[in-house]
Structures are given as structure tokens and as C-alpha cells.
Amino acid sequence: MAQKGTDTVKRGMAEMQKGGVIMDVVNAEQAKIAEEAGATAVMALERVPSDIRKAGGVARMADPTIVEQVQNAVTIPVMAKARIGHIVEARVLESMKVDYIDESEVLTPADDVYHIDKKTFTVPFVCGCRDLGEAARRIGEGAAMLRTKGEPGTGNIVEAVRHMRLVNSQVRKVLSMSPDEIMVFAKELGAPYEILLQIKEAGRLPVVNFAAGGVATPADAALMMELGADGVFVGSGIFKSENPAKFARAIVEATTYYQDYERIAELSKGLGHPMKGIDIGTLLPADRMQDRGK
Amino acid sequence: MTVKIGVLALQGAVSEHVKSLRASGADAAEVKHTDDLEDLDGLVLPGGESTTMRRLMDKYELFDAIKSFAERKPVFGTCAGLILMAQKIEGRTGPHLGILDIDVKRNAYGRQVDSFEADLTIKHVSDHYDGVFIRAPYIKSVGPEVEILSTYEDHIVACRQGRFLTCAFHPELTDDLSLHRYFVHLVEESI
Numbered sequence: 501m502a503q504k505g506t507d508t509v510k511r512g513m514a515e516m517q518k519g520g521v522i523m524d525v526v527n528a529e530q531a532k533i534a535e536e537a538g539a540t541a542v543m544a545l546e547r548v549p550s551d552i553r554k555a556g557g558v559a560r561m562a563d564p565t566i567v568e569q570v571q572n573a574v575t576i577p578v579m580a581k582a583r584i585g586h587i588v589e590a591r592v593l594e595s596m597k598v599d600y601i602d603e604s605e606v607l608t609p610a611d612d613v614y615h616i617d618k619k620t621f622t623v624p625f626v627c628g629c630r631d632l633g634e635a636a637r638r639i640g641e642g643a644a645m646l647r648t649k650g651e652p653g654t655g656n657i658v659e660a661v662r663h664m665r666l667v668n669s670q671v672r673k674v675l676s677m678s679p680d681e682i683m684v685f686a687k688e689l690g691a692p693y694e695i696l697l698q699i700k701e702a703g704r705l706p707v708v709n710f711a712a713g714g715v716a717t718p719a720d721a722a723l724m725m726e727l728g729a730d731g732v733f734v735g736s737g738i739f740k741s742e743n744p745a746k747f748a749r750a751i752v753e754a755t756t757y758y759q760d761y762e763r764i765a766e767l768s769k770g771l772g773h774p775m776k777g778i779d780i781g782t783l784l785p786a787d788r789m790q791d792r793g794k
Numbered sequence: 795m796t797v798k799i800g801v802l803a804l805q806g807a808v809s810e811h812v813k814s815l816r817a818s819g820a821d822a823a824e825v826k827h828t829d830d831l832e833d834l835d836g837l838v839l840p841g842g843e844s845t846t847m848r849r850l851m852d853k854y855e856l857f858d859a860i861k862s863f864a865e866r867k868p869v870f871g872t873c874a875g876l877i878l879m880a881q882k883i884e885g886r887t888g889p890h891l892g893i894l895d896i897d898v899k900r901n902a903y904g905r906q907v908d909s910f911e912a913d914l915t916i917k918h919v920s921d922h923y924d925g926v927f928i929r930a931p932y933i934k935s936v937g938p939e940v941e942i943l944s945t946y947e948d949h950i951v952a953c954r955q956g957r958f959l960t961c962a963f964h965p966e967l968t969d970d971l972s973l974h975r976y977f978v979h980l981v982e983e984s985i
């Protein structure tokens with residue numbers, strides 16, 4: 501008998517994305533450009549994060565028409581975002597057979613206490629994390645893939661770097677600890693003890709962890725791979741650039757060949773101006789997306 | 795003598811294959827550049843996104859290098875790797891490497907919510923094998939030189955043609971090493 505929606509199938513889908521770039525797109529045309537450039541998946545959205553920032557107000561799940569058009573335009577996997585805690589948006593996206601749901605802080609949270617119980621879904625979920633506590637709680641809820649939260653729509657890599665470094669250093673700490681020490685560390689992190697034990701046993705996180713939130717150049721993508729990311733999400737960077745197709749190809753190649761610096765130099769030439777970007781220190785507390793959903 | 799097998803490392807489940815190959819008694823190395831192919835006895839094309847891999851293969855001359863490698867040496871393709879090897883792909887004009895006489899359908903079982911695990915029988919390999927199918931293709935038909943190794947619900951999901959081995963599922967996502975061992979053995983016999 502075939503079994504659908506198992507952990508192996510959900511986590512395995514994310515393993516297939518490794519070393520790849522997942523690109524935000526807002527229509528079928530952008531989705532085709534992304535696929536053509538070598539994206540391993542696209543994230544179908546109504547607006548990219550930098551436009552969500554500009555627009556203000558409440559950001560919700562995309563119009564299903566957009567998701568459908570993107571699904572019809574490409575053969576690579578299509579992901580879509582649901583608001584944190586919005587069980588029904590997630591069920592709607594599942595019914596549309598999106599390949600992955602991002603329970604995302606980029607949208608305005610629907611629940612300021614609880615995340616979705618993701619184990620009850622057949623479709624896999626990706627969630628953001630800033631430290632191992634958040635990472636382990638999301639895995640405990642059933643997330644099959646993680647990404648750094650970073651600070652979306654800023655074109656500033658500093659927060660993604662902070663989150664990737666912190667998660668990885670905390671994983672290394674767990675690996676060096678005995679079970680009794682792990683119990684106390686779990687308490688400090690607010691992490692499920694069993695998940696930390698699984699990390700200790702496997703020697704790594706049980707799911708892949710991508711970089712997201714602020715990747716604006718090919719060198720940014722390569723930096724995140726250097727720091728141990730399994731792959732990269734690029735949001736506003738690509739289709740806000742002057743030549744999206746060229747920019748998208750450059751990010752894909754920089755992610756695969758992240759230690760090939762001559763190649764990165766070559767493909768970074770003539771890309772035009774990247775996103776202007778935002779200094780994180782100038783963001784008002786209410787505008788910090790990463791603080792949403794803990 | 796220990797054989798050395800490369801894993802195409804442009805994108806996808808590379809580390810899993812490397813781990814499984816090593817556990818199966820082979821040396822394993824990642825292949826990102828044409829000169830990485832030089833001292834290899836065999837090659838694995840892993841699961842991932844075939845369109846992404848193809849684009850990167852074209853860009854840095856790996857495509858021709860792998861094609862000529864396959865004229866002499868064994869290749870094992872899983873899922874996306876199967877697509878890269880096939881001579882005919884439904885809905886696409888022309889093959890990628892086109893080294894295996896099979897006709898395949900991409901994303902044949904539907905989208906991710908239709909991905910599944912199923913118990914398989916694989917000829918010469920195992921009576922109970924946990925087949926992990928993720929947005930998997932299947933093989934619609936095979937040429938006369940191809941030996942069918944496994945079927946699932948009337949569709950071919952694993953086969954061999956001489957030095958070429960392929961499957962629609964992901965052996966790299968399970969702890970069962972039997973299929974990797976079978977390929978390592980195939981490589982050993984080829985030298």
C-alpha cells in the first residue's frame with residue numbers, strides 16, 4: 501500500500517531542493533523566467549516582501565488565481581505562503597495541491613500565539629527560525645523544512661547571517677552535550693527535548709535549513725552557502741533588479757559554485773544596481789517581520 | 795580494489811548518495827567540474843530538479859563531458875537522474891543525455907501531496923524495498939535491450955541497460971543499501 505504524507509516524503513522533497521534557489525514570483529511570466537534560469541522551485545505570491553513592506557496594511561495568502569497561473573506555467577515545484585496560524589489558508593493551499601506551504605512571517609500573522617499543527621497535513625511546510633529553539637519548535641509542530649527568518653524585503657543579509665550562525669552554533673553545542681545537559685539546554689531554548697536528542701543522534705538537524713530574508717546579490721547567496729545553508733530563498737532581489745533573467749541565472753550559479761570566487765566575480769559583472777536595501781537599525785519594532793511568530 | 799564513484803553535485807540529494815555509496819564499499823566524490831570526472835569508475839545522477847541540473851550542465855561544459863563519460867562507464871540515475879538519462883521525455887522535444895532507451899513521463903504521479911512510499915520488489919536486488927517516490931516520474935516503455943527490474947501499479951520504476959541503471963524513486967533517502975550495493979557491484983564488474 502502506498503503511504504502519502506510521511507515524514508520521509510515531506511522531508512525528502514526538501515532534500516531534493518538542496519543546493520538550489522527558490523525564487524519569489526508574482527505571476528506566470530516571472531515563474532517562467534525563474535524556471536528558465538534554473539530555480540529549483542518558485543514561491544507564488546501576490547507581492548514580493550519589499551512591496552509588502554511599502555504597501556503596509558494586512559498581508560494575506562495570495563489570490564488563488566495567481567497560484568494557479570504559476571502552477572500552470574512551470575513544471576518545477578510551486579510553493580505558496582500562508583499566514584502564521586492560519587489553518588484555513590493552509591488547507592486552501594493544500595486543496596490546490598501546492599507543493600510546499602511557507603507558514604511565513606512575511607504575511608501578517610493570523611494567530612499571535614500558536615503556529616499551525618503541521619503534522620495533520622499531507623502537504624509539507626517550511627517555517628522560519630532565528631535560533632535552535634524556534635527551529636526545534638517548528639520541527640516539533642511538523643515542519644519538514646526550515647529557513648532563516650532574516651529580515652525579508654530589506655536587501656540586507658545581516659539578519660539571515662545572524663540566524664544561520666546562531667542555529668548552527670547551537671546545533672554544534674547540542675552535539676557536544678550529554679543527555680542531561682541537553683535537557684537543561686532544551687529548557688533554556690524552549691525547545692522540545694526529543695527534537696534535540698534527534699539532532700544529537702543524527703549529528704545534524706533532521707530537516708534541511710535554507711537561507712532566506714535579505715539575499716540581494718550572488719555573493720550574498722554564496723555567503724549563506726559558505727555558512728552552511730542547504731540552499732537559498734530569494735525574494736525581492738530578482739524581479740526588482742534591472743535584468744531579472746540574468747540576475748536569476750547569476751544567483752543560481754553562485755549558489756552551486758559558492759566557493760568558486762573567480763566564477764562569482766565573472767557572473768556578478770554588469771548586473772546593474774541591486775536593491776537599495778534598508779539598514780536594520782532604522783526599522784521600527786512594528787516593521788520587524790522576524791519578530792512575528794515565535 | 796575499491797571503485798571510485800562520482801555524484802553529480804550541481805544540485806539535489808548529493809550528500810545522501812555520497813553517504814550511501816561509501817557505506818556500500820565504494821569511494822565517493824562530488825562532481826562539479828569536468829576534471830572531477832577524470833579518475834572515476836562510475837557516476838550517479840542524483841534526485842533534484844532536472845531542469846536546474848541541465849542548465850548548469852550546459853553552462854560549464856559538463857553536458858558533453860558526462861555524455862562521453864557514459865560511452866565508457868556505468869551511470870546510475872535516480873528520479874531527476876532518470877529524466878536526464880532517458881531517450882524520450884513526454885512533452886519535451888528531444889532528450890537530455892539520451893543514453894538509456896526508455897520513454898518517461900515527468901511528475902507522473904502528480905504534485906507533492908501525491909508523493910508516496912511503497913513496498914517494491916526489485917529483481918536481483920530486494921524482495922522488500924522501501925520506494926520513496928517524490929514528484930516522481932515513471933517509465934512508460936523500454937527498448938529491447940533494457941531489463942525491467944521493478945514495477946509499481948503497472949508502471950516501470952526501475953530498469954537496467956548494460957552499464958546503465960535507473961530508478962524513479964529515491965534509494966538515497968532510505969537506509970537500505972541494497973540498490974547502491976548493486977550499482978557498486980556493477981561498477982566493479984565493469985573494470
